[in-house]
Amino acid sequence: MRPAALSEVAEGVFELRLPIPFEDGLVNVFLFTDGKEVDLLDCGMNAEESLDAIHRALQQLGTPRIRRLVVTHIHPDHYGAAGVFAGPGLADLYIHRLEVPLVHPRYVELEHLVSEVQHHVLVNGVPASDAEVLSNSQRALSQVVKTAEPSVQLDGAELIEMGRHSLRIEWTPGHSPGHICLYEAAGGLLFAGDHILPELSPNIGLHPQSTPDPLHDYLDGLRRMAERKPALVLPAHGRPFADVAGRVDGLTSHHQRRLDQILEIVGRDEKSAWEVALELWGPRENLYEKRLALQEGLAHLQALAVEGLVVKTVTPESVRWRRA
Template sequence: MKITGILQHQAWQERVLPPVEQVRPGLWSIPVPLPDNPLRYVLVYGLEVPDGIALVDAGWDTPEAWDALRAGLGIAGYEVGDVKAVLVTHLHPDHYGLAGRVREASGAWVALHPADAGLLRDRYRDFDGLIAAMRRQMALHGVPDEEAGPLAEASRAILPLVRHTDPELLLEDGEQVPIAGWNLRTVWTPGHSPGHVCFFEPDRRLLLSGDHVLPRITPAIGVHPQQRHNPLADFYDSLDKVRGLDAEEVLPGHEYRFAGLADRVGALAEHHTARLDEIALEVIRAGADGATAWDLARRLTWSRPWADIQPFMRRAAMLETLAHLVMLEAQGRVDTVDGARAAGAAADGQPPCRWRATPVPPDPVDTVDTADPADPADPADPA
């Protein structure tokens, strides 16, 4: 992988906002700040069209973000009223949150994949049902009562960051975006969200990758009440889908631009494969009684000690762990104790779902156990 956003990379290292840049003729990169967030900013892209400008993503709805977006458009020679469209890569607040305000100020149309569009109201308007579902999910996967409530309620704080608007245009996989002067094609890449999309411009050999492929970090892939059953399997498939695109440069939603799409896709896949192995090993160590997703998440290696991880990120860590467990179950490497339900919500009186290693059947020809009992990677080892 080669860093092409030199100024962006320098700003990332210095922990400051990068400058507004003209990436190519007619294409602008506008950083919009995310205060008090480790991602620091989202990169909004402005695509010049004959009668104005179209945006890919928008930032979240705060005064700082709004001012930065307006200022960035001004550097490019436009005003908010010149925005004709907002193409949203996915429904998360830092990408979708300002779309409604831009639409109100400009009359721009908003586009989103239908899989994410169908989740907007439950996520940002009729929110109590989602909070209740999260609370039941926390109980199902072993989060202690004293932490389950705060973890489930953590999303409530993001509601002020979103100005809800329903999209006028639903972009299906492979569909060309109706923007004059651009051959922009929709690439559906579920995983980070059910309806995440990238936008590929084959004539300019550019991939606007949203959160699907980032240069330094891996996007969060978690089992969530609004997610598909096996989001990590979806993510692997989505990585394969973009791996072979003839993209000279990748324009991500965060951090900095880069070249070498196939190399970065390979590194992301390797990261999750290593994570699957780490979690499988922890399940083996848990023995026949198994362990909950919460137990396992607390034992894994994260970027900081568990005690330093804030509630919202603890929930994300548990949901990511659960996504890997669901993938391991699909691979036949783990299962749930007593056939407990691994998805959905806890029923009254139901004990937490616990995971154990799948017993390895004896070889039908040679039934002599030659495995080293000291090898912790042996699925039959109860240690």
């Protein structure tokens, strides 16, 4: 295998592209060096090829030691190798406090979350035959994650040193409740994680582990990051780019169009989110995609309900939506 290339994106800041089996096949992590030690932003999955690439990069930078590991959010491609690099005698793990309670149920003690998700998809209209498979799709991901206890739980707005750079933690919930971006005012660098990607629209889903209104959270975070006017956005997937205002406009109008479409689909008769998702995206073969489509549809329905455009009714058996 060709060794993953280390490219310097700012003075003493190196981007490393690690292999993953989804999205566009790569996740970007960043190494900050002060000449003695390295700080790492995101760490890829707990998989041999990915770990090897990080070890080679450390060798290239002339240090075996990682001082800080900061994680943008706990999805496996960003957090998976946390337990390899952070812990007693290893790096200190920095993570937003809203991510911390998601880790154990998602990657260690899965049974409770699996049954919670199963109930969630059932009340949202998924047929029983699909519900079990859909709620089990989490299990495979726990294989590529080694968890670690955080040393620092972030609230957002902290200033932390990474290599020779001072970065501000920007809490940007939506894709995940405690998703963070890191912003360096001096150089105008925004390390955006999955919050602002150049090609993809990150999945914004309502589910048992999400915030209660993730789409509004997400759109608000987009607006705040655009206001920072970064000179360069360094995303976790895809290539760095400069036009943050244009990309934020694009992502915002994508969601606005989807809100309009969904409002169109939700008629006067009550519908389940599953029926809405099927009408919007058509039947999906891939179960992982089915679950994402349901959760993404739900995030938009919830935003419409919060705005008073849609009426949401709930019983222990079902959640239904209709036009206000």
